Amino acid sequence: MTPPGKRYRIGPGQLAAFASALIADGYVVIAESPDGKGFTALKDGSAVAPDTERPPTALSMKDIVFPRAEPVFLYRKTLDDVQVIDPPSPPRGVVTFGVRPCDAASIQTLSKVFDWDYHDELFDTRAERTIVIGTLCRFTDDRCFCTSVGLSPSSTKGSDLFLLPLDDGGWILQIVTDKGSRFVARCLSAFSETDETGEDLVKRYPGPAVRFDPDRIRSWIPANFDHPLWPSLAETCLGCGQCAFACPVCHCFDLIDEADSFQHGRRMKIWDACQFPLFTKHASGHNPRDTQVKRYRQRVSHKFFIYPERFGEILCTGCGRCSRGCGVGIDIAEIVEQIEKTAVAESVARER
Amino acid sequence: MPEVAAIAKDLLERGVVKAVIGYAAAGPNRTRPFIARTAEQANALVFNRHALNNLAVFLTRRRKPVAGPVAVVAKGCDVRALIMLMQEQQVRREDVHIIGVTCGGVASSMGTPWSVETAAPKCAHCRFHTPHLYDSLAEGTEEVGPLPDRSGERIKELEALPPDERFAFWAEQFSRCIRCYACREVCPICSCEQCVADKNQPQWIDRSPTSRGNFAWNLVRAFHLAGRCIGCNECERACPADIPLSLLNRKLAMTALEEFHYIAGTDPAAPTLVGTYDKTDRQDYIA
Numbered sequence: 001m002t003p004p005g006k007r008y009r010i011g012p013g014q015l016a017a018f019a020s021a022l023i024a025d026g027y028v029v030i031a032e033s034p035d036g037k038g039f040t041a042l043k044d045g046s047a048v049a050p051d052t053e054r055p056p057t058a059l060s061m062k063d064i065v066f067p068r069a070e071p072v073f074l075y076r077k078t079l080d081d082v083q084v085i086d087p088p089s090p091p092r093g094v095v096t097f098g099v100r101p102c103d104a105a106s107i108q109t110l111s112k113v114f115d116w117d118y119h120d121e122l123f124d125t126r127a128e129r130t131i132v133i134g135t136l137c138r139f140t141d142d143r144c145f146c147t148s149v150g151l152s153p154s155s156t157k158g159s160d161l162f163l164l165p166l167d168d169g170g171w172i173l174q175i176v177t178d179k180g181s182r183f184v185a186r187c188l189s190a191f192s193e194t195d196e197t198g199e200d201l202v203k204r205y206p207g208p209a210v211r212f213d214p215d216r217i218r219s220w221i222p223a224n225f226d227h228p229l230w231p232s233l234a235e236t237c238l239g240c241g242q243c244a245f246a247c248p249v250c251h252c253f254d255l256i257d258e259a260d261s262f263q264h265g266r267r268m269k270i271w272d273a274c275q276f277p278l279f280t281k282h283a284s285g286h287n288p289r290d291t292q293v294k295r296y297r298q299r300v301s302h303k304f305f306i307y308p309e310r311f312g313e314i315l316c317t318g319c320g321r322c323s324r325g326c327g328v329g330i331d332i333a334e335i336v337e338q339i340e341k342t343a344v345a346e347s348v349a350r351e352r
Numbered sequence: 353m354p355e356v357a358a359i360a361k362d363l364l365e366r367g368v369v370k371a372v373i374g375y376a377a378a379g380p381n382r383t384r385p386f387i388a389r390t391a392e393q394a395n396a397l398v399f400n401r402h403a404l405n406n407l408a409v410f411l412t413r414r415r416k417p418v419a420g421p422v423a424v425v426a427k428g429c430d431v432r433a434l435i436m437l438m439q440e441q442q443v444r445r446e447d448v449h450i451i452g453v454t455c456g457g458v459a460s461s462m463g464t465p466w467s468v469e470t471a472a473p474k475c476a477h478c479r480f481h482t483p484h485l486y487d488s489l490a491e492g493t494e495e496v497g498p499l500p501d502r503s504g505e506r507i508k509e510l511e512a513l514p515p516d517e518r519f520a521f522w523a524e525q526f527s528r529c530i531r532c533y534a535c536r537e538v539c540p541i542c543s544c545e546q547c548v549a550d551k552n553q554p555q556w557i558d559r560s561p562t563s564r565g566n567f568a569w570n571l572v573r574a575f576h577l578a579g580r581c582i583g584c585n586e587c588e589r590a591c592p593a594d595i596p597l598s599l600l601n602r603k604l605a606m607t608a609l610e611e612f613h614y615i616a617g618t619d620p621a622a623p624t625l626v627g628t629y630d631k632t633d634r635q636d637y638i639a
């Protein structure tokens with residue numbers, strides 16, 4: 001087996017041939033859709049090469065491992081019996097090409113919660129069956145902040161293999177994990193091994209300037225649950241699900257029963273979002289997060305305090321999807337910057 | 353004509369309103385909703401080709417951020433929403449000071465530089481460049497020559513398709529819906545305290561983003577807005593799945609005009625289309 005760390009040179013056009021061969025072998029090959037809005041399964045390999053100068057997709061790749069809707073079980077009822085039927089097994093051999101670092105990192109982050117005390121079989125099976133081919137990202141806008149949460153345009157976290165786009169249209173393919181190495185072994189004869197590290201490329205795309213220190217946010221939040229800053233932070237938030245659904249690491253779901261008839265139906269796992277007023281509404285009618293201010297505080301707290309405390313990871317990859325897609329222009333990085341400013345000002349005032 | 357910020361400052365200084373809901377700059381070719389509560393904050397208010405939001409959404413009963421009288425910055429299409437909200441008893445005329453702005457068109461999305469080519473499709477068939485109801489009128493943007501009516505052309509193309517192909521078109525569009533409800537939340541007319549899509553006793557609409565539920569959701573929403581939608585197209589702009597919701601809404605608005613001579617959001621005193629029964633209404637829909 002080729003050890004992780006080895007690099008191969010892929011010529012222009014060879015990536016498409018590689019993808020076509022995988023499709024011919026029965027793999028599900030997924031890449032950014034032509035309009036750049038999301039990911040889509042390809043019919044042939046010709047469009048597999050990622051355009052890494054485009055903004056990241058509006059919706060992340062989490063749909064592949066944590067679909068927007070999937071059956072947990074099916075049921076069949078008769079008057080005196082209920083039969084529970086296993087859901088169809090997720091597809092085998094899924095290969096996702098050209099995943100940006102701020103998207104690829106999500107699988108590791110998500111597995112912390114999906115494999116916490118209970119092992120979510122559906123997530124685990126899909127993650128196990130998916131090969132993530134990450135790519136260096138050559139796009140940056142004022143919504144990006146991967147570098148503030150420990151990532152960068154060249155981080156390989158979450159990728160099994162990683163592509164560096166060369167100026168001639170070719171690629172350096174880097175083997176990152178054992179899983180990636182096992183997967184790619186059969187194709188390597190087509191590519192030549194290289195010593196090129198692509199270091200110049202990595203230097204050329206440093207990503208956005210660091211905007212805040214997440215540790216400072218993490219310590220400020222628990223001590224300031226009722227701080228007067230919160231109501232001013234996102235007062236125009238409308239409480240939709242766009243930010244959570246577009247986010248690569250938001251993972252709340254609901255379990256619902258959907259009937260086709262009295263006899264047939266299924267229990268579905270579907271995306272849910274903490275910004276919906278119904279999310280925390282009790283059957284009694286009481287809602288502990290009864291205002292949008294409380295719900296937005298939860299969003300920021302979960303990402304920058306609760307998840308880091310519990311799992312040692314920030315629940316945000318700095319991709320900026322939530323901000324780019326928000327109908328009222330709420331920008332999570334700006335909000336975190338405001339929290340940091342307040343935290344710094346308060347600590348200066350205390351020291352005086 | 354005075355600018356928005358000057359009018360807002362004056363209203364706040366004189367205590368006529370508690371807050372002014374307007375637009376603030378938010379990066380290149382972008383604005384976002386901003387609530388000014390003091391004359392100083394009002395300095396941040398702007399109006400330009402990127403003032404896309406329909407701020408009437410903040411005036412519905414379920415959302416109004418400030419108790420008491422408020423002012424709102426409104427383009428012609430936004431004023432239509434305010435009027436619709438008055439017609440539906442969501443907003444009382446005396447509670448809102450409308451800062452109307454002249455508007456010659458806005459860009460189609462945030463971050464997009466303005467040009468005739470990038471103008472929002474709705475502006476091509478706008479009849480309200482100068483708002484038809486306001487308390488103060490502010491200097492906005494100028495009208496440009498005729499804009500291409502792209503959405504009108506697409507509706508004609510769709511109408512020309514045989515029904516099964518039209519069905520296939522919408523089935524493909526709705527299949528991308530993720531049920532984030534951004535369309536509903538950004539819509540000033542979706543003012544219901546509890547949306548039918550959130551009811552589960554009984555469950556009228558499947559909640560999962562699968563074909564049956566998505567079809568039901570998108571069609572029910574379109575029909576609930578028939579004769580009410582004022583065509584601001586905020587739903588389409590907010591939709592992360594790029595579903596051309598405006599085509600459905602405009603088609604229904606065209607039907608309201610052709611069949612009932614009704615344009616939503618023009619007269620605060622007029623009864624609503626779906627809320628009126630008229631003996632002379634056509635009966636042949638009920639076959």
Ligand code: SF4
Nearest residue numbers: 237238240243275326
């Ligand atoms: S922040 Fe924006 S996208 Fe998120 S819930 Fe609020 S309005 Fe919707």
Ligand code: SF4
Nearest residue numbers: 247316317319320322
């Ligand atoms: S919170 Fe926003 S910026 Fe962070 S990972 Fe989610 S979508 Fe990306």
Ligand code: SF4
Nearest residue numbers: 428429455457475478
């Ligand atoms: S529809 Fe009319 S009022 Fe509305 S943004 Fe376009 S030009 Fe302005």
Ligand code: SF4
Nearest residue numbers: 539581582584585587
């Ligand atoms: S349905 Fe869409 S176009 Fe119509 S009023 Fe609501 S947001 Fe505006």
Ligand code: SF4
Nearest residue numbers: 529530532533535591
């Ligand atoms: S905004 Fe788009 S994706 Fe979201 S619920 Fe509405 S139609 Fe569906």
